[in-house]
Amino acid sequence: MEILQHAPVTRESLQVISDVFSQAITGELIGMSNFASLAETIDDIHEKMEAVEHADSERMHAEGFLAYSSKMKLDININIGGEYWGNVRKVFLDYAHKKDFISCLIIQEVMLESFAVSMYTDVGHALGGEAGRLFLRIADEEREHLEHSSDILRAELKENPDVFIRKFEELHFRCMNILAEFTATTDLRGHCGVCRGACMKESLHHIGLDIISLRGNALALYARAMDNIGIPGEKSIVWIACLPA
Amino acid sequence: MDCMSASLDFAVIGHQDGWQPISSLINGIRTEQFEKLNSNTIRNIYSFIPPRDIFRIIARSTTGKELHGIYIETFIDPDKLDTGHQRINIDKVKDAVSFVNKLGAKIVTLGGFTSIVLEGNLYDLPKSKTVYTTGNTLTSAYIIKGIEKAAAFCGKDPNQSNILIVGATGDIGLACVQYFKNKCKKLLLCGRNIHRLRQLALTLEDQQIPVHYSVLLEKLVPEADIIISAVSSSGIGLTNYKKGVIIGDAGFPKNIESSVECHQDLHLFYAGMGQMNGGYSFSPDYTPFMYRHPAPYISHGCVIEAMVLAFENRYESYSAGRGNISISNMEEIYGLSLRHGIEPAPLYNGKGLWQKT
Numbered sequence: 382m383e384i385l386q387h388a389p390v391t392r393e394s395l396q397v398i399s400d401v402f403s404q405a406i407t408g409e410l411i412g413m414s415n416f417a418s419l420a421e422t423i424d425d426i427h428e429k430m431e432a433v434e435h436a437d438s439e440r441m442h443a444e445g446f447l448a449y450s451s452k453m454k455l456d457i458n459i460n461i462g463g464e465y466w467g468n469v470r471k472v473f474l475d476y477a478h479k480k481d482f483i484s485c486l487i488i489q490e491v492m493l494e495s496f497a498v499s500m501y502t503d504v505g506h507a508l509g510g511e512a513g514r515l516f517l518r519i520a521d522e523e524r525e526h527l528e529h530s531s532d533i534l535r536a537e538l539k540e541n542p543d544v545f546i547r548k549f550e551e552l553h554f555r556c557m558n559i560l561a562e563f564t565a566t567t568d569l570r571g572h573c574g575v576c577r578g579a580c581m582k583e584s585l586h587h588i589g590l591d592i593i594s595l596r597g598n599a600l601a602l603y604a605r606a607m608d609n610i611g612i613p614g615e616k617s618i619v620w621i622a623c624l625p626a
Numbered sequence: 627m628d629c630m631s632a633s634l635d636f637a638v639i640g641h642q643d644g645w646q647p648i649s650s651l652i653n654g655i656r657t658e659q660f661e662k663l664n665s666n667t668i669r670n671i672y673s674f675i676p677p678r679d680i681f682r683i684i685a686r687s688t689t690g691k692e693l694h695g696i697y698i699e700t701f702i703d704p705d706k707l708d709t710g711h712q713r714i715n716i717d718k719v720k721d722a723v724s725f726v727n728k729l730g731a732k733i734v735t736l737g738g739f740t741s742i743v744l745e746g747n748l749y750d751l752p753k754s755k756t757v758y759t760t761g762n763t764l765t766s767a768y769i770i771k772g773i774e775k776a777a778a779f780c781g782k783d784p785n786q787s788n789i790l791i792v793g794a795t796g797d798i799g800l801a802c803v804q805y806f807k808n809k810c811k812k813l814l815l816c817g818r819n820i821h822r823l824r825q826l827a828l829t830l831e832d833q834q835i836p837v838h839y840s841v842l843l844e845k846l847v848p849e850a851d852i853i854i855s856a857v858s859s860s861g862i863g864l865t866n867y868k869k870g871v872i873i874g875d876a877g878f879p880k881n882i883e884s885s886v887e888c889h890q891d892l893h894l895f896y897a898g899m900g901q902m903n904g905g906y907s908f909s910p911d912y913t914p915f916m917y918r919h920p921a922p923y924i925s926h927g928c929v930i931e932a933m934v935l936a937f938e939n940r941y942e943s944y945s946a947g948r949g950n951i952s953i954s955n956m957e958e959i960y961g962l963s964l965r966h967g968i969e970p971a972p973l974y975n976g977k978g979l980w981q982k983t
Contacts, residue, residue, distance in 0.1 A: 600674055615682070619655055
């Protein structure tokens with residue numbers, strides 16, 4: 382079975398890989414749902430169609446992960462209502478219901494995509510082979526989403542810096558707090574409801590990964606995304622430093 | 627960055643010198659609203675953070691002139707300042723340089739370890755209006771003035787002393803060699819690179835300068851009356867030193883103090899520091915979590931060099947490369963610093979200001 386590039390597949394590594402795919406599929410389905418909800422918030426028909434297209438792109442990512450999982454007979458568990466994913470979705474919907482397009486964009490395209498791009502990249506390099514290539518290809522596509530949104534958000538920041546930064550700060554503490562708790566060395570809010578057994582973070586070493594690097598790299602990409610938008614470092618460092626750890 | 631409207635006269639790229647200061651800073655940034663993070667938790671995150679500005683600085687000359695600056699933290703792991711981690715640290719410095727270029731500061735000083743890129747020409751700094759300095763010329767000038775002040779304080783004549791320079795082939799070490807070569811009884815040179823040390827010693831011997839060199843510090847320490855430590859790496863241990871030896875610790879971190887056996891028989895001070903009588907302030911004000919000096923408005927010479935040049939509207943790469951610091955440059959930048967009310971810091975160490983006994 383070509384699933385790990387360097388090490389033989391063991392029962393433990395197979396379970397971790399299954400959990401990694403379960404998280405990725407759940408995350409993509411959250412993204413798909415978020416983009417579909419985002420389409421509701423947009424009046425411009427072209428932008429509405431673009432949001433649906435993005436939703437479809439996330440659906441295809443989920444399909445890709447599902448297809449591979451099925452081929453490799455991975456033990457997949459999908460739970461979009463789990464402790465962390467469910468709460469991220471709730472926060473997103475709060476803003477979608479208010480038709481707050483910019484807030485939705487920040488949550489989905491900056492916060493969630495930063496974590497997705499970084500973690501998919503790390504996982505892709507660790508797994509190698511067909512699974513690794515799949516993660517890396519999807520990471521590249523998600524990176525495009527991240528870059529596309531930065532252009533829009535840069536313009537938004539320029540228009541009204543104080544309002545934008547206040548909004549970003551509010552979203553950071555609502556959404557990134559959940560992601561930070563999710564990716565802390567121990568689940569700060571309990572089991573995620575996606576991993577089959579115990580938290581997979583304790584078993585990542587079976588596939589050559591560790592949660593400290595995964596989380597650190599994800600936070601670094603998020604920090605760079607904020608820099609790219611134009612959020613002053615003196616703000617972003619406070620926001621990052623104040624995250625649960 | 628787009629919403630940073632005020633123009634920047636200077637910027638400082640730096641790093642913290644230990645986990646205790648880092649914990650203090652991060653928990654200070656978190657404010658009392660959030661629970662304090664323990665050092666291990668901070669270690670798990672800190673060095674992943676990309677370089678960024680963390681506070682603005684207003685620096686004041688006693689002439690009334692005011693400068694606007696910014697501090698860029700590189701988030702370099704203080705346990706990884708050795709050569710084994712040079713590549714990753716240089717990447718951090720590159721990121722910081724690229725960050726500061728976007729901010730458009732007129733002059734940038736590369737503090738502590740970060741000066742390595744400019745000293746060693748390890749990286750072609752981007753062509754832009756921003757100029758870079760290591761700040762080593764003013765640091766060297768303050769070290770020298772500090773040594774002379776300490777010698778006077780202790781009733782010791784440098785001309786009758788054996789002066790040991792640790793890190794003698796580095797940029798600051800070479801500046802100290804140039805200054806003291808004709809103002810001491812004998813120069814003792816210590817460095818990591820035996821070839822460079824030998825070359826330096828040969829050059830000095832050609833000039834009839836009494837010199838003794840070694841890569842082994844313990845071979846030189848027993849002879850030294852005055853020691854200047856101009857190295858940034860950790861693990862400098864001093865043993866068998868002469869009673870009453872004067873030690874100027876110009877390293878970053880300043881870690882000699884914690885490694886000497888007995889503090890009663892030596893006079894150690896933190897070298898290369900200046901005191902700005904015009905004052906400075908930070909916004910946000912993290913000084914309660916960062917400031918560790920026993921007198922007000924003390925800062926590193928390398929930081930002050932950028933400020934002095936900005937006060938003088940001399941936006942130039944004043945200190946760059948290795949071995950380019952001349953006595954006249956040190957005199958010039960020192961004179962300029964005095965013009966703005968900036969003097970060598972009072973003699974102090976981790977226990978406080980030196981006191982007459």
